[in-house]
Amino acid sequence: MSISAQQVKELRERTGLGMMECKAALTETNGDMEAAADLLRKRAGAKVEKKAGRIAAEGTIGIHVSADRKTAAMAEVNCETDFVAKGDEFDAFAGAVAARVAAAQPADVDALYRLPHQDGAPATVAQVREGLVMKLGENINVRRFERLTTGQGHIGSYVHGRKIGVLVVLEGGDENLAKDIAMHVAASRPEYVSKDQVPAAAVAKEKEIFAEQAKASGKPADIIEKMVMGRVNKYLGEITLLGQPFVKDPETTVEKLLKSKSASVKGFIRYEVGEGLEKRSDNFAAEVMATVKGA
Incomplete structure (x- = not known):
């Protein structure tokens, strides 16, 4: 039987898989949408399982910040090679994952995988992930995520080269200051906001x-x-944000900078792709430092 472009489009939206795979599945099942979807999920599952044991320590950091800057989420999505990590589809998936976390507050990665990929979309995050595994040929997974909210303050964000991501909750100051502090955290790796937290x-x-x-x-x-x-x-x-020299002006500390702007940091999250998974030879902190000093 003839398979229409609309049928293929609908199956792609449901499964997150490629056009040719969807068309082939519809042809094999004589246009039965449910049977085609089941067939693709079975095939995708087999391919995903074969790749699941392979090391995935490359990837990208996805960040989503609400329009009012009161809610934000950050996620680390891993793959096997930097080549795949640089792709638009992989980057879009990481961004969509962060948006899902911000909107739905999943308890863990398993709960996240069961959510719709986007509002109203038939395909789940897991199904879109499976589609990417099939299409890109690598093990892909969501490693971790966190969500931040604030009532009185606002959230600043910064992503450096897809590899380092930071969210900062700031009270007082403005959006530019929040971004500057986020850039500083990316470069200087503080472990705590203040010495009272050590x-x-x-x-x-x-x-x-x-x-x-x-x-x-x-x-x-x-x-x-x-x-x-x-x-x-x-x-x-050295280990507290407030005690560190500000990367854009080492003559002053972050604490003095914040006081001059009548601002305070209530918390931050810093992710770096692959940290804890393997030794890295790239000096991303030095690269960020060079970037913020030139900003």
């Missing part, structure tokens, strides 16, 4: 290490204590 156990451990190092100097105990506290304060300045 676990006491972590501070005690560093203090113990510094004390052992200082003892080797042979100086009096009171001098050693001052040396240790100096090193602890330096350590806290």
